Ligand SMILES: Nc1ncnc2c1ncn2[C@@H]1O[C@H](COP(=O)(O)OP(=O)(O)OP(=O)(O)O)[C@@H](O)[C@H]1O
Ligand SMILES: Nc1ncnc2c1ncn2[C@@H]1O[C@H](COP(=O)(O)OP(=O)(O)OP(=O)(O)O)[C@@H](O)[C@H]1O
Ligand SMILES: [Mg+2]
């Protein structure tokens with residue numbers, strides 16, 4: 190089983206869109222996938238047409254409820270969800286006062302090896318307690334990177350945080366890969382950012398890039414992954430390609 | 441003097457782009473503007489071609505350094521900057537352990553009435569201590585709203601937070617307006633979101649919408665507002681129109 194944190198403190202770069210659609214693509218390729226919504230915005234939960242209900246991730250992290258009681262099916266074969274909602278913010282406050290909070294998610298997810306081949310963690314746009322919990326629980330980080338200036342600026346900070354977590358809390362943590370998102374091949378900006386990222390991070394950058402494609406933004410309002418909403422669109426093609434490249438890398 | 445918090449916990453909706461370019465447009469219309477970068481990402485600082493240096497906002501909030509010592513000129517007439525960088529994250533941790541932290545920014549900005557007609561606060565993508573500090577210091581909130589599903593989903597949470605801050609900490613706080621950003625009139629998604637937001641929030645939604653315009657995403661890599669980078673583009677036109685509409689509302 191691999192646990193992958195989908196993280197980037199820059200907002201709106203495609204973390205949730207990647208978590209939902211890479212998850213669904215891996216599930217379509219017959220892999221058992223669990224998507225954990227670690228962002229109190231609850232976008233991964235809502236984007237799959239679900240409500241958090243109870244128990245959810247808050248109860249798992251705060252009250253020690255068994256993870257199996259909070260996991261729900263999504264209706265999409267091989268893709269399950271551990272949902273959350275705004276209440277998850279409470280964990281940020283509670284963790285600030287506790288010792289040993291860093292490994293709470295890691296401990297909750299232990300023992301799911303037999304049930305899932307991949308667990309994806311959708312992280313919030315910050316480097317706070319919830320994202321750190323995700324980085325400690327993960328084997329690797331998948332970094333969605335919007336091909337724009339502010340997103341590029343924030344990359345060094347994210348890499349520094351990953352290095353700190355690896356040194357102090359999770360020796361196995363590595364950058365599994367950087368995925369270029371919202372790529373618009375008609376603009377110099379996208380191409381310039383791509384060139385700089387590939388020059389700097391080399392083979393850690395996925396060959397597959399995700400184009401800007403309105404169908405990806407429409408699918409969540411229908412409560413389903415893009416593979417279900419419009420399998421022929423460029424967004425669906427990109428995430429299937431990304432899933433195949435991901436599997437090639439972890440094999 | 442008006443203090444306006446530019447806030448929305450949804451990531452990547454155009455908070456920083458609105459702070460920089462509305463600020464520059466008001467400055468171009470001969471209003472003295474101070475832009476305060478309240479986001480540890482430091483995007484408003486970098487987007488204006490500046491470095492945080494020292495002292496910066498962290499030192500003002502944490503060590504009580506006088507705000508005047510941290511304010512810098514931007515080179516753009518009538519637009520000054522109170523910069524920050526990653527160190528500002530320290531404030532989130534320190535505030536969690538203190539009483540009365542909510543009014544720290546409000547107190548720091550008091551006494552600037554003679555120098556500026558408008559102070560804009562660029563908030564991070566969260567509803568944590570820094571954003572609450574911004575909401576307590578503000579007279580009104582300007583909410584940039586990306587015309588997409590996840591952004592719409594998060595609006596009720598933001599409104600609830602504003603109501604809580606008004607009731608407990610800042611009686612004068614109101615929603616100054618909602619600005620539709622990254623509007624793409626070729627897509628149904630943008631039009632559907634616009635229709636729903638105008639139906640629900642009525643006159644609180646600015647008539648001016650900001651179109652998706654690549655020049656807005658290019659300008660920060662040149663370290664200047666779009667008015668300086670390409671005054672003839674649709675992005676510059678939109679923010680000048682927004683500035684005029686804003687002035688008409690506060691007059
Ligand atoms: N490749 C794409 N093409 C077009 N729209 C996209 C694409 N990827 C994401 N989007 C849309 O862009 C917006 C931001 O994406 P998303 O919410 O997935 O980012 P995020 O990093 O999870 O944001 P946050 O930082 O708030 O968690 C959403 O409205 C989403 O539907
Ligand atoms: N109207 C627009 N047209 C095209 N690109 C835009 C527009 N507004 C903002 N952008 C670009 O979209 C990205 C997100 O915008 P921005 O960083 O201003 O959002 P934000 O809400 O401040 O993000 P965060 O939540 O991380 O603080 C940036 O790369 C920016 O340059
Ligand atoms: Mg997200």
Ligand SMILES: [Mg+2]
Nearest residue numbers: 455456479483
């Ligand atoms: Mg910003």
